[in-house]
Amino acid sequence: MSKDLSKKAAEMLLKGATLLSESCPYCKGVRVMKDGHALCISCGREPEKKDIPKNIPQQESKSTLKEILEKKMRVLSKELEQEKNHEKQQEILKSINSLLETMEKINKNP
Ligand SMILES: [Zn+2]
Incomplete structure (x- = not known):
């Protein structure tokens, strides 16, 4: 100093x-x-x-993650709707499943 x-x-x-x-x-x-x-x-x-970096409150970061998941879910649903290949459909469904699991986890710990 x-x-x-x-x-x-x-x-x-x-x-x-x-x-x-x-x-x-x-x-x-x-x-x-x-x-x-x-x-x-x-x-x-x-x-x-x-x-000055501000710490994002816990609640805010959680809702943001939720928003991202919901957005992803919409994209995947659309993909699934347009997908003709059965193997790819299965892959998309797997992704949707893990998305749903994550969303459930978030909702259980508000
Ligand atoms: Zn300094």
């Missing part, structure tokens, strides 16, 4: 800045936040708010 940066950080903290729980995305250093303005006290970079 350079002297100038620690001085700046101390000044910011005195003015009511808070320590950020999320570390700097560049150097994993400690950052202080004031008025939506974050400053890393290790490397001095000021990444924009949108650069």
Whole structure:
């Protein structure tokens, strides 16, 4: 930590800045936040708010997976409908089956 940066950080903290729980995305250093303005006290970079990675809530990631599965299911149903080859039909059915199993698992653990 350079002297100038620690001085700046101390000044910011005195003015009511808070320590950020999320570390700097560049150097994993400690950052202080004031008025939506974050400053890393290790490397001095000021990444924009949108650069801070946000953890996707569990619920959201689950519904997304469900959406993907439902989408896949529609594609497979269409394929099955148009498929004339019996062997391929069986393959598609297998995929649909495993999709259904996965969907069931998701629904059982909300
Ligand atoms: Zn940094």
